Amino acid sequence: xxxxxxxxxxxxxxxxxxxxxxxxxxxxxxxxxxxxxxxxxxxxxxxxxxxxxxxxxxxxxxxxxxxxxxxxxxxxxxxxxxxxxxxxxxxxxxxxxxxxxxxxxxxxx
Amino acid sequence: xxxxxxxxxxxxxxxxxxxxxxxxxxxxxxxxxxxxxxxxxxxxxxxxxxxxxxxxxxxxxxxxxxxxxxxxxxxxxxxxxxxxxxxxxxxxxxxxxxxxxxxxxxxxxxx
Numbered sequence: 639x640x641x642x643x644x645x646x647x648x649x650x651x652x653x654x655x656x657x658x659x660x661x662x663x664x665x666x667x668x669x670x671x672x673x674x675x676x677x678x679x680x681x682x683x684x685x686x687x688x689x690x691x692x693x694x695x696x697x698x699x700x701x702x703x704x705x706x707x708x709x710x711x712x713x714x715x716x717x718x719x720x721x722x723x724x725x726x727x728x729x730x731x732x733x734x735x736x737x738x739x740x741x742x743x744x745x746x747x
Numbered sequence: 748x749x750x751x752x753x754x755x756x757x758x759x760x761x762x763x764x765x766x767x768x769x770x771x772x773x774x775x776x777x778x779x780x781x782x783x784x785x786x787x788x789x790x791x792x793x794x795x796x797x798x799x800x801x802x803x804x805x806x807x808x809x810x811x812x813x814x815x816x817x818x819x820x821x822x823x824x825x826x827x828x829x830x831x832x833x834x835x836x837x838x839x840x841x842x843x844x845x846x847x848x849x850x851x852x853x854x855x856x857x858x
Contacts, residue, residue, distance in 0.1 A: 639806070640789070670846065679837060679849035680790070725789060727847070735780070735847065736806070739789040 639664065641728045643738035650716045650745050658711040658741045660726030669702050669709040670727035670735060673720075680725060683711075716745045749774045753838050753850035760825070760832070760857050768823045768853045770838035778843060779821040783807060784835040784852075793836075796821055797843075825855060833857045 641662045648656055660669065668687045672680035684695070686702035686709060697714040709728075713720055723740040730736065751772045760766045772779065778797050782790040792805030796815040810829025815821055821840075825832045835854050839847040 672847075679851055680847075682846035682848075685846055727790075734792065734795060734803070734805070735841075736792060737782070737790040 639730065639736055641726055641736065641738040643724075643726055643741050645741060646739070647742040648744070650743070652718060652745055652747055653715050656713045656716060656743060658713075658724050658726075658743070660709045660711070660728070660738055662707045662728050662730070664707065664728075664730050666702075666704065666707055667729040669700075670729070671700055671709075671711050672725045672727065672737075673722045674725065674740075675722045683724075713743070716743075718745050718747060721745045751838060751840055751848055751850035753836075753853050756851065756853060758853060758855045760855060762857060763827045765824055765826050766855065768825070768836055768838075768855070770821045770823065770850060772819050772821075772840045772848070774840055774842075774848060775818070776840035776842045776848070777818070778841045779815070780839045780841075780847065781805075781811070781813065781821070781823045782837045782839065784837060790837060793823065 641660050644659045670685045671683040674680040700711045702709045721744050723742050725737045725740045727735040727737045754769045780795040781793040784790050791807050793811050794813040796802035802815050812824045837852045838850045841847045
């Protein structure tokens, strides 16, 4: 039931782009994306509620392909502050949000 | 300020002892959750509650218990039946459908 995230880890230089994928074996109601810094609580990035929806703010955006049960997070022109662990959370039914194992992103100067 | 308060932040327990982690929210959210996080791993759902006096088991409920007597409170008890309780515990709340607001977490260590 846990969504599968890929890659497990990625290292970027400032200004480079990255894509993090999240896939589920079950039909999804919604997909959430969060970022967690070491030793801190996860922070909400965005939620996608409809199939084919794409959202974004600043240089971080995401897409949700309901038919493929997949979501992707796009980080453009990465900054040092983007470093952290990114989690997708998938809602299969009734407010139960299940998270993937996370993708560690490290941005180097 | 609205938010979620977890306490204590750090807790040490001897084997065989039950401990209770507190979670209080003043966001007026209906849904509350408890997640467990182990080093280098994702968040695993322990219990969740969508309404007062009702809660459901998550994926790893064995060895844990909860109560939801008030809308703003969702305490988690780690019982002696939990064989490997050392972990980082996160409480969250949400208003359906919406983002999860997390507390700062409680780090439990079994001595």
